[in-house]
Amino acid sequence: MKKSSASHPFFAENDCGGPPISIDDAKIIYNLPFNDLLFRAQTIHRTHFNPNAVQMSRLLSIKTGGCAEDCGYCSQSAHYPTGLKASKLMEVERVTAEARKAKDAGATRYCMGAAWRSPKDRDMDTLVAMVEGVKALGMETCMTLGMLTETQAGELAQAGLDYYNHNIDTSERFYSEIITTRSFADRLDTLETVRMAGIKVCAGGILGMGETVDDRISMLLTLASLPVPPESVPINQLIPIPGSKLADADPVDPIDFVRTIALARILMPTSHLRLSAGRTEMSDEMQALCFFAGANSIFVGDTLLTADNPGEDHDTTLFRRLGLSPMPLERAV
Numbered sequence: 519m520k521k522s523s524a525s526h527p528f529f530a531e532n533d534c535g536g537p538p539i540s541i542d543d544a545k546i547i548y549n550l551p552f553n554d555l556l557f558r559a560q561t562i563h564r565t566h567f568n569p570n571a572v573q574m575s576r577l578l579s580i581k582t583g584g585c586a587e588d589c590g591y592c593s594q595s596a597h598y599p600t601g602l603k604a605s606k607l608m609e610v611e612r613v614t615a616e617a618r619k620a621k622d623a624g625a626t627r628y629c630m631g632a633a634w635r636s637p638k639d640r641d642m643d644t645l646v647a648m649v650e651g652v653k654a655l656g657m658e659t660c661m662t663l664g665m666l667t668e669t670q671a672g673e674l675a676q677a678g679l680d681y682y683n684h685n686i687d688t689s690e691r692f693y694s695e696i697i698t699t700r701s702f703a704d705r706l707d708t709l710e711t712v713r714m715a716g717i718k719v720c721a722g723g724i725l726g727m728g729e730t731v732d733d734r735i736s737m738l739l740t741l742a743s744l745p746v747p748p749e750s751v752p753i754n755q756l757i758p759i760p761g762s763k764l765a766d767a768d769p770v771d772p773i774d775f776v777r778t779i780a781l782a783r784i785l786m787p788t789s790h791l792r793l794s795a796g797r798t799e800m801s802d803e804m805q806a807l808c809f810f811a812g813a814n815s816i817f818v819g820d821t822l823l824t825a826d827n828p829g830e831d832h833d834t835t836l837f838r839r840l841g842l843s844p845m846p847l848e849r850a851v
Contacts, residue, residue: 544735559780563812571845573815576620581607581632590696590763594633614651626847629660636665649677671715682712683720689736692729719748726756726770742785751789755796776807783812790815
């Protein structure tokens, strides 16, 4: 029988010992007057973080395209005619060279993503060498490789992997509308496997896929109600990919996006909230509101896996206008 998030062993009470906040309570917070919501989120944010520091990560696609999953938002799924050509796994030397460039540009965390349902055991030695090579540069490491076995997670942990990204994407209710090749419970199983291996969790979702506000709130509650909430929570704005299932999806309302960031900050006070995919479509004013609402991490560089990202010059200018500065590595948890 398919497990639901509420009955899944990795969906637990909050760390105060009481039951997780109800969706009705979360909806009340989400629907507060906008100024009140942002004030509450910013107050919580300032309790745990320097409000003017932003953690900077860099993302590299180490194996692109040809993925067996049918994620409706993804350019790399083999199920959709997106025109993306599949590639083989990169060589370790190229990955470490790219990581060195990212460090020189100010990134403190290097994220490596492969378009797989799950890695094959024959690739593990190469993946371990990538982690070790990036760690040797003095950077934090993150990987997203799909589902992991306990053995694979253990190998990556032993190599020194700091974070593992595995987004839950949306609510359990809406999940099967977006992905059918694996279940919502499969996502939670992988997060549990990663956590048990001693690797920090990076997990978030995507807005603008046709989900309701209740779906967005439910997604955040699932993350916030894990035994340990994710240390990093990427919030993506859908980039409609020509040829994909969601090519014609309507864009998310900017105010609703900011409200979601604020609720995420309130529900997960100590997590890094990352503005991820979709920043190229956000105005500077929208990004500024997101930072005020509690976002404190971005991906830098011109490309996110296969999608465009604001260039470093644009981010530098925006940071200067807002009085923001890169977060030092010792503060990036």
